[in-house]
Amino acid sequence: MKEAHVIVDRDFVIGDTDPRLFGAFVEHLGRCVYGGIYEPGHPTADERGFRGDVLALVRELAPTIIRYPGGNFVSGYNWEDGVGPVEKRPRRLDLAWMSTEPNTFGTNEFMNWCRAADVEPMLAVNLGTRGPDDARRLLEYCNFPGGTKLSDLRRAHGWEKPHGVKFWCLGNEMDGPWQMEMKTATEYGRIATEAAKLMKWIDPTIELAACGSSSRNMPTFGSWEDTVLEHCFDHVEFISLHTYLNNYADDTPSFLASADLMDSFIEEVVAIADAVAARRRSAKRIMLSFDEWNVWYRTRRKNEGRTKLGWPVAPPILEEVYDMQDALAFGGACLSLLNHADRVKSACLAQLVNAIAPIMTETGGPAWRQSIFYPFRDMSRFGRGRVLQTRVSSPVYTTVYYDPRGTSELSFPMPDVPYLKLAVVDNLDEGTVTLFALNRNLTETLTVETQVRGFGALSLGEAHELHHGDLKATNTKDRPDEIKPASLEGVEITGDRVRVRLAPASWNVIRLSARGN
Incomplete structure (x- = not known):
């Protein structure tokens, strides 16, 4: 033995866990929204179409903040398509996941769902096909009390009080070739800076996360973070990190060890952010938002499992089925987040329902917990305090x-x-x-x-x-x-x-x- x-x-304390460390992610991807959190006509659905069985599991899982609406999806998303009378909303082709987006669930529905789930909303703005002006327009729609065209439009849509969204992501994975209107670090850094300026001129109380490189193994990693932060250091509070643990070689010991690379990733990004601060002689410290993380490998291997032909609505894609070894690797990632609570102040499990998720549903049928549900529930319930x-x-x-x-x-x-x-x-x-x-x-x-x-x-x-x-x-x-x-x-x-x-x-x-x- x-x-x-x-x-x-x-x-001897590492740091206090921020409530936002225990977040999750809802993207318009596969059945995460439609057939996941939102399914009008389901036996458990309320008058707004929110699945009651999923809400019950979300409350048990206890995430604290939810990132929305993407992900890759946000880089081609027109937020105006998802507000106003549902019957007048346009159907659009979503190039991120090669599906048709009906826009029957949008920003205001998401805000209502967050209130029902008792979670904080985190919104991402489109800095792919759109830019800083659209970002500040969405902020005005959501957060300004009234008396302007966009704030009064929200009120006309039935939401009298402002949503008061405090955490915003400036785009998503903008160095990825798979991203709509991928950008260089300099291009993105300039756009993110201008979006941040406009948004904070409207609401100086918000906090902003700039995109880090899409993963640690990207060729851009390191130089991207350095260049982006050189541009927007004075305007943002966070830099984002994304990682997915995988078991490509079907080698369980190596798979369980891979969570330790998350520790290295975090420490490397901290070093880069602090180097930018040092060059500026600044006492400011950029915090980390690990706003995509999970175990994901089976459905990554098969192109036919990532999209479906024919531009379907809410196709069953990326529906990873998690086993016991996945739960162990996932638990290792939870420990990495906790042990860096001094700098990782926000994190989002990707995703919440059906698509690489701890909660699975059958459309029209039951919902159940996957194996990775339990380590996250433990971390969120019992991980509050001083690490x-x-x-x-x-x-x-x-x-x-x-x-x-x-x-x-x-x-x-x-x-x-x-x-x-x-x-x-x-x-x-x-x-x-x-x-x-x-x-x-x-x-x-x-x-x-x-x-x-x-x-x-x-x-x-x-x-x-x-x-x-x-x-x-x-x-x-x-x-x-x-x-x-x-x-x-x-x-x-x-x-x-x-x-x-x-x-x-x-x-x-x-x-x-x-x-x-």
Whole structure:
């Protein structure tokens, strides 16, 4: 049996988790909107067409902020198409996902849905086919109280009070060749700067995220962030990051290790942002918005699974079915976000329903939780508070990470990957300390002894694990609870020491009551 040792001290803090760290993403992509969150006529739908069963699962999942309407979709989106009387809205070809957009769900419907789900809205503006003037027009429509053409138009559409959207994304993945009206870093940096200026002249209380490069393996990565921030540093609060964990080689140890690359990605972007600040002799710190992240690989491999012929409405595309090993890799990504709470202040799981999502539905039928639902629910419910530094001594393994770039597939060694990946959150309001622990050993139990210093006597609140003997097991409509959390037995507490045995290939949550809080 392998053993790991951890030291945690209440006085050594990484940072406080921002409420926006626990966000998600709704894009007009496949069945995420139509047949996902919105399905008039569904047995559970309310008078607005919002699926009640999906809303119930969203409330259980507990995301805090939702990014909308894209994604690739936003780079060709005319926001005016999605407001006003539904019967007068135009149908458009969506070039992002080769489908037909009916525009029966738009900005105001999304705002109503956010209120129903009790989440904050995050809106993205189109800086692909449109530009700064359209961005400020959308902001005026949403946020200005009244007395102007656009604010009065919103009121005429039935929304008397302003929506008060505070977080805005300046476009999406603008360095990607797949993007409508892709731009160079200089082109995008100039447009983002001008959009930010116009938007903040109307509402100086908003916060803005500039696009980072589309992923860490893009040829533009690094130089893009540096150039973009050189242009818009004084006008934005965030730079965005996107990443999707994948298992291209069907190599589970390497797949579970790939979450650690997320740590490197975050730290590299922080270094670039701080270098821009240093050149300006500025004390300002750009924060990170990790506004697309998830596990996604099966439906990325097949072009025929990414779009459907004939320009259909809401086709079933990108409907990744997640298994137990996906939940473990996903949990590792959750830990990476928590352990960088000092600079990652916003993050969005992509996406929320059906398309690469924790919630699946059948059109006209039931909704159910995928395996990745549970680590996110744990992180959002129990990850609020101060993230503490951890000193981890764990057995390690060596593996290879596969990095697909274009038509080739590169690989490089990942030495000394610890079997134990861990995050610890201290919630002062609740008087709890939560240990999130991932055992990446596929065959052996890992005994973990943690010294939790500075909290006085500890007692066990609750403990559960996510584990299944078959790493390829999935939840389905017929077997929706094949993978679900179970009680974690045998947690031993002696003074300030916690000893627990983690099952092979398992995600674990241990909640402690801390009297010293």
